[in-house]
Amino acid sequence: MERFKRSKAVTIKVGISACLLGDEVRFDGGHKRSAFCADELIRHVEFVKLCPEVGIGMPVPRPTIRLENHAGEVRAVVPKTGADVTEQLSQFADKAQPHLRQLSGYVLCAKSPSCGMERVKLYDPATGYAKKEAQGIFVRRLRELHPALPLEEDGRLNDAPLRENFVMRVFVYHAWQQLPRPLKKADVLAFHTELKLLLLAHNQQQYRALGRQLADQQQLDENFAKQYIEGIMAALGQPATRANHTNVLQHIQGYFGNHLNKDQKAELSTLIMDYHDGVQPLLAPLTLLRHYLREFPNDYLQGQRYLNPYPADLKLRYAL
Known part of the structure; x- marks a missing residue:
């Protein structure tokens, strides 16, 4: 018997950034639909859509968020208003625990200040210079809560x-x-x-x-x-x-x-x-x-x- 059929009766749930399934929830009102997820993988898993920014009450469209280096601490800041949403994005993972505990994997939106796994731009607020060396606030907390959970970014799935x-x-x-x-x-x-x-x-x-x-x-x-x-x-x-x-x-x-x-x-x-x-x-x-x-x-x-x-x-x- 093929091994994956063992759990056929049990739905495999995979978390995903909502924009990757075509939901228009990005800061500009657009999406980043992943063809592999939306057309192929979806035949075998049930996706659980989450958008941390929308989850903490931000509108669509919305002012952009960027990661800033403040004395060695990574903060998620809205440059237009100066609002710091670091704690809200991190706490969103804690509030989503009832969903996260059911997941067998998670597909994340690359380069996102909330969901980017790696090489997210980290700005120096004094100079505006950025280095691609950070990870998103939400995914950082997600890794702390579920270190064994398989994670991948949409771009890397290509x-x-x-x-x-x-x-x-x-x-x-x-x-x-x-x-x-x-x-x-x-x-x-x-x-x-x-x-x-x-x-x-x-x-x-x-x-x-x-x-x-x-x-x-x-x-x-x-x-x-x-x-x-x-x-x-x-x-x-x-x-x-x-x-x-x-x-x-x-x-x-x-x-x-x-x-x-x-x-x-x-x-x-x-x-x-x-x-x-x-x-x-x-x-x-x-x-x-x-x-x-x-x-x-x-x-x-x-x-x-x-x-x-x-x-x-x-x-x-x-x-x-």
Whole structure:
């Protein structure tokens, strides 16, 4: 069974800056509709739209907000009026907690003084000079409240590897959220096992370290669970390399050694090395491996999220 279908009956909720779904809530009365979110990802998740500026009572259209450096402290200021809305934007995240706790990911509007994840302009109020070195006030508080929550910006979703990585993390985090509470060690061990090949493609050291920590636990308290899932999401957030993917593909290949003839083994080996050398996309050897898995079922491999981490119709591995 494909891994993402496990939670099919449970809606995956993803937060999103409202302007990215076409809501005309930006300072100029416009929007920044994300085609990937609004046309593709929406088929598999329920978006929860939030706009911090509107949420704190600012009108549409409205005067612009900018981030300013005041004695080393980042403040959100309305230059036209001098109003400081830092606390309101930060507190909006706290007030939105009933929504945020349900989320398995969040798509944010880039460059926004409230929602920008990185490289938001930070102004020197004395000179007007700006450096792209800040993060938005709302997202800063969001990270404090939910450090394991997968986050991504709309612009970065145009990059195929970043888009694939974000969606993969959303589905993994959702699977974690669906584990029965209070957590049982057996359930977390099963979750960790399902992630083995996926983690090996992203961070082998973290996979082994987290596995040792989990094995050492007699009871899983809330503090360990928090550290564990933060470690998992940090590991998966690291880009998977071609070398690591190749090692994982060859590991999977080994499970079919007694079933394939000489020509089949050679074809599969060539396809894997073509991927390693950049001649073929990751999808090519994966498709052949999944074919052999259907022909020669293996419980361990069928339980690995690496082979089917999200719905195939999102076409996320075509360009990897």
